[in-house]
Amino acid sequence: xxxxxxxLMTTVMLALTLLALFCVSAESVQPRSSSYNGEYGGGGGERxxxxxxxxxxxxxxxxxxxxxxxxxxxxxxxxxxWSDYVGGSQGDLEEIFLHPGESxxxxxxxxxxxxxxxxxxxxxxxxxxxxKDTGTSFNAAPLYPNxxxxxxxxxxxxxxxxxxxxxxxxxxx
Ligand code: MMA
Numbered sequence: 001x002x003x004x005x006x007x008l009m010t011t012v013m014l015a016l017t018l019l020a021l022f023c024v025s026a027e028s029v030q031p032r033s034s035s036y037n038g039e040y041g042g043g044g045g046e047r048x049x050x051x052x053x054x055x056x057x058x059x060x061x062x063x064x065x066x067x068x069x070x071x072x073x074x075x076x077x078x079x080x081x082w083s084d085y086v087g088g089s090q091g092d093l094e095e096i097f098l099h100p101g102e103s104x105x106x107x108x109x110x111x112x113x114x115x116x117x118x119x120x121x122x123x124x125x126x127x128x129x130x131x132k133d134t135g136t137s138f139n140a141a142p143l144y145p146n147x148x149x150x151x152x153x154x155x156x157x158x159x160x161x162x163x164x165x166x167x168x169x170x171x172x173x
Contacts, residue, residue, distance in 0.1 A: 033147050034168045037140030039154060041162025042113040048086045049153035051166070056081040058171055059149055060098055064118060064130040067091030071115040071131045071160045076152060088158035096128055103148035107165050110135040115160040123148070142167035 057079020065073035065087060073087020077097075098104075106121035112135030120128040142148065150168040155161040 033144050034166070035143035035147065036164060036166050037107075037138075038164030039162045040109065040138040040140075040164070041111040041115050041155065041160070043155065043161070044113070045155040045157035045159070045161035047153070048084075048156055050076060050078070050083050050151040051153065053078040053081070053083045054151040054166075054168075054171075059104060059151075061096065062098075062120065062128070063093055063095045065089075065091050065093045066131050069116065069132060069134075071109075071118055072158075073156070074152075074160060078151070086154075086156040087160050090158075094130060098122065099124060102126070103170055105148055106139070106141045107149065107163075108137065108139040109163070110137050111162070112136060113161075115154075115163055118163070120149075140165045146170075 053076070059076055059078060060080070061077035063075040063082075063085070064071060067090045070091070072091045073085055073089070073093075075085040076083045102122050102124045104120045105123045108119045108121075109115065109131070110117040110133060115131070116135045117129070117131035117133060119130070122128070144167070146169065147167045148170050149165060150171075151166045152163055153166065154163040
């Protein structure tokens with residue numbers, strides 16, 4: 001009888017251990033794809049977010065307004081639609097279109113109260129720099145494999161005060 005109890009106990013414990021192991025590994029294989037880096041910059045200006053714009057499609061082009069010292073403003077094209085422009089009117093507006101199917105997979109830059117520099121790196125090996133080399137560096141990349149820059153958020157007034165980067169899978173369709 002004692003021997004039977006022991007066997008039963010051992011079996012139950014083994015089952016519980018297996019269940020626990022399964023739960024841990026099941027958790028680790030849950031598909032995850034969204035990640036976020038930021039916010040890089042200062043606390044001035046007003047919040048903006050392109051979270052709704054990502055529904056228009058993947059990022060297809062960038063307009064970045066740059067002055068002698070600052071990233072002054074920006075506008076991002078999602079699918080065929082441009083976002084609202086945020087920022088001020090000083091400096092020069094630079095525009096770059098991505099190639100069909102090309103995605104941004106890394107964003108680095110510098111800030112010092114306001115955003116000073118942005119560098120976009122694409123999955124086709126292109127390196128697209130805007131602005132000037134002063135301030136604290138940041139380097140943002142997605143947490144999950146095969147994910148890309150889907151939209152940005154941040155703070156803006158007459159300059160871009162800060163930026164946040166939101167990563168997820170490239171949209172199908
Ligand atoms: C405005 C105002 C500030 C912001 C700067 C730079 C000139 O002041 O919105 O809060 O920090 O612009 O964007």
